[in-house]
Amino acid sequence: xxxxxxxxxxxxxxxxxxxxxxxxxxxxxxxxxxxxxxxxxxxxxxxxxxxxxxxxxxxxxxxxxxxxxxxxxxxxxxxxxxxxxxxxxxxxxxxxxxxxxxxxxxxxxxxxxxxxxxxxxxxxxxxxxxxxxxxxxxxxxxxxxxxxxxxxxxxxxxxxxxxxxxxxxxxxxxxxxxxxxxxxxxxxxxxxxxxxxxxxxxxxxxxxxxxxxxxxxxxxxxxxxxxxxxxxxxxxxxxxxxxxxxxxxxxxxxxxxxxxxxxxxxxxxxxxxxxxxxxxx
Numbered sequence: 030x031x032x033x034x035x036x037x038x039x040x041x042x043x044x045x046x047x048x049x050x051x052x053x054x055x056x057x058x059x060x061x062x063x064x065x066x067x068x069x070x071x072x073x074x075x076x077x078x079x080x081x082x083x084x085x086x087x088x089x090x091x092x093x094x095x096x097x098x099x100x101x102x103x104x105x106x107x108x109x110x111x112x113x114x115x116x117x118x119x120x121x122x123x124x125x126x127x128x129x130x131x132x133x134x135x136x137x138x139x140x141x142x143x144x145x146x147x148x149x150x151x152x153x154x155x156x157x158x159x160x161x162x163x164x165x166x167x168x169x170x171x172x173x174x175x176x177x178x179x180x181x182x183x184x185x186x187x188x189x190x191x192x193x194x195x196x197x198x199x200x201x202x203x204x205x206x207x208x209x210x211x212x213x214x215x216x217x218x219x220x221x222x223x224x225x226x227x228x229x230x231x232x233x234x235x236x237x238x239x240x241x242x243x244x245x246x247x248x249x250x251x252x253x254x255x256x257x258x259x260x261x262x263x264x265x266x267x268x269x270x271x272x273x274x275x276x277x278x279x280x281x282x283x284x285x286x287x288x289x290x291x292x293x294x295x296x297x298x299x300x301x302x303x304x305x306x307x308x309x310x
Contacts, residue, residue, distance in 0.1 A: 030075050030278045033259045036224030038171050038193050040134070042104055044253055045278035046078030046226065047071045047271070048264030049088040051233060055264070056086040063267070064091040070268050072099055074275045080196075080226075080262045081128070082108035082139055083120045093129035100130060106196075108139035108175060109156065112149045117156035121163060135194055136160065137173035138186075142310040147186055157190065177229060177306045180213030187217050198306060199227035199258055201242060201251040201292045205300035206307060215257040227252045227261040232303040241299040242292065245277045251292050254284040 030043040047055075047068070054060035054067060068079070068091065079096060081088045089107060096103050105128060109120040125131065138150055150156050163169040173194035176183045183195055195218055197210045204211050218225050231237060231248040242248050252261050261278075265271035284292075296303065 030275065031281055035226075035259050036194060036218070037222040038224050040104060040171075040224075042078050042260055043075055043278070044260055044281060045076060045249075045274060046080055046104075046260055046262040047076050048228070048262040049079065049081035049092065050085040051264040052266050053264040054267075055081075055091050056088040058087055061087070061091060061094075064088075065095055067265060067268055067271055068092060068095040070271060072103075074272065076275065077102060078104045078106070078226075078260060078262065080106045082110075083124050084108075084110055084139065089124055089127035093127050097129045104134045105130065106135035106137065106173070106194075107133055108137040108173075110139040112138065112146055112156045114154045114156060114158045117159040118162075121159060121168070125168065132167060133169050135171045135173050136163065136169040137175050137194065137196060139175055140178070140309065141174055141176045141182060141186065142178035144182055144185065147182065147189065151189060171224075173224075175228075177210075178308075178310050180208055180210040183210070183214050184217045187214070187221055187223055191221075192223060194224040194226065196226045196228055196262070198229035199225075199252045199255055199261075200230050200232055200236065200248060200303070202232060202236060202296040202300040202303035203229070204293055205297055206304050211255060215255065219257040225258050225260075227255075227258050229306055230261050230263050232306070235303050235305070236296070236299075239299045239302060241296040241303060245274055246280070247292055249274070249277050250281065250284050251289060253281055254289060
């Protein structure tokens with residue numbers, strides 16, 4: 030797969046990472062064998078970026094059964110949605126234990142949706158203190174913030190704090206939202222050289238089921254052609270789907286402006302149903 034540097038982290042990674050939640054056995058109880066098989070296959074296919082979170086069911090535990098073997102060669106990202114200092118420390122310690130590792134490459138504040146949450150994170154007893162202490166101790170390498178509700182909140186976070194990374198929704202329907210993450214966050218991320226990973230690339234497959242797009246080559250091609258996007262994470266329902274996603278990523282070539290415009294025209298009438306995640310907080 031092609032590789033890109035993840036912003037100012039200077040870490041070079043394949044353009045496709047494996048999502049650890051959603052329509053995947055990684056985050057579903059009772060599917061350990063399928064999850065472990067998929068993680069092993071992802072490694073074999075060249076995936077090195079594995080995304081998870083404290084709230085993704087058994088996802089961290091599943092990854093922790095496979096990734097320690099390859100620890101020096103993989104990039105593990107986890108998240109916390111607990112924004113006070115002590116609570117965030119407890120979640121970080123649990124994540125490390127479940128992932129069977131003594132450090133995270135990337136630790137992120139998870140689905141931050143409101144300015145009040147930023148105030149809590151950056152308050153006197155906020156989770157930013159945990160992040161800084163963990164980085165000082167070598168437990169966390171890089172910092173990040175994620176969100177899929179309000180781009181202004183993520184943009185404000187990037188202005189208020191020197192985050193290394195952000196994880197945001199970037200897809201061919203998102204561009205039509207009146208407050209899109211594409212113009213709302215990407216320019217400030219580029220200005221500050223923040224690493225950007227795209228999520229919700231096929232909108233949980235709804236972009237295909239609605240007929241707005243045909244296949245993954247269009248969805249991933251649109252996302253990875255956006256200026257300032259370094260990588261995309263996509264969950265896979267099974268190994269065959271994972272293999273298909275990797276094939277598409279391996280053939281990726283940036284789309285020209287006219288091709289991007291044609292994809293946007295196709296999604297113009299269906300953007301609202303495909304932006305369902307914007308209502309999650």
